[in-house]
Amino acid sequence: MENTKTDIDRRIAVRLRALRGERGLTLDGLAERSGVSRSMISLVERGESSPTASVLDRLAAGLGVTLAALFAEAERADANPVARRTDQIAWTDPATGYRRRNLSPPGFPSPIELVEVELPPGARVSYDSGNRAATVEQQVYLLDGTIDLTVGEATHRLSTGDCLAMRLDRPTGFHNPTDRAARYIVALTTDGRPALNAFKR
The missing domain is CATH 1.10.260.40 (lambda repressor-like DNA-binding domains)
Structure with missing residues (x-):
């Protein structure tokens, strides 16, 4: 969509x-x-x-x-378990041009969320939210291209076919160091448990 x-x-x-x-x-x-x-x-x-x-x-x-x-809809019992490509919500970050598409069926009750991302050449997207109200686990799978993914102090270079698993409990950053777009899938899940470092200042 x-x-x-x-x-x-x-x-x-x-x-x-x-x-x-x-x-x-x-x-x-x-x-x-x-x-x-x-x-x-x-x-x-x-x-x-x-x-x-x-x-x-x-x-x-x-x-x-x-x-x-x-970007999702509230869960509902009658939600369709199929999300057609034409119905998936796509959004572009006004600051970086990075584009994300929610792949998961809207409103369908599931502990897993899938997102497709396209990161433009040279783009950087940084998330400084180390403090979270709930524990979020994430895996990133590179469909095409190369990205440098920083989790806390560690930076991982991922190429086509690579997958990185991480917990979102520290600042993260995505950088496309090449001259062509990178595409990847993000899988996320949260169990509602308070994060260990939730809102400690």
Whole structure:
């Protein structure tokens, strides 16, 4: 599905408000947990801002969900278990041009989320959300190209066919050091358990 900027901003706004409400968090409460300012959260929830991947990841960390969950639909019993390519939500980071597509069936109850990512030549995407409200496990599988994936202090160069498993409990960064796009699949799962380092300052 080729979504317009307005469509995506609206979807994120609705989803963010719903997730914050489900957790009983005020704007100030989410701001404290995520490190994103109250004013920025308010703008995102009104659909008046196009947040970057880094901002969205910090909000997801504060809510105890994955980044993919901010683009997903609430689980429902009648959800279709098949997600056709034409119905999958695609989003482009306004800061880096990195493009992500939610592959998992929207609304279908599952502990696993799949995302396809295209990282443009030379692009860097950094996530500084070491503190998370829940434990998130992730694996990255390179479909094509090369990326340097930094987890904490360690950097791993991944090429086509390589797979890296990691826990999202420290800052991470993705860098495409080549002159052609890299494509990879991200598989994520969260069990709802509080992360060991959750919100320790």
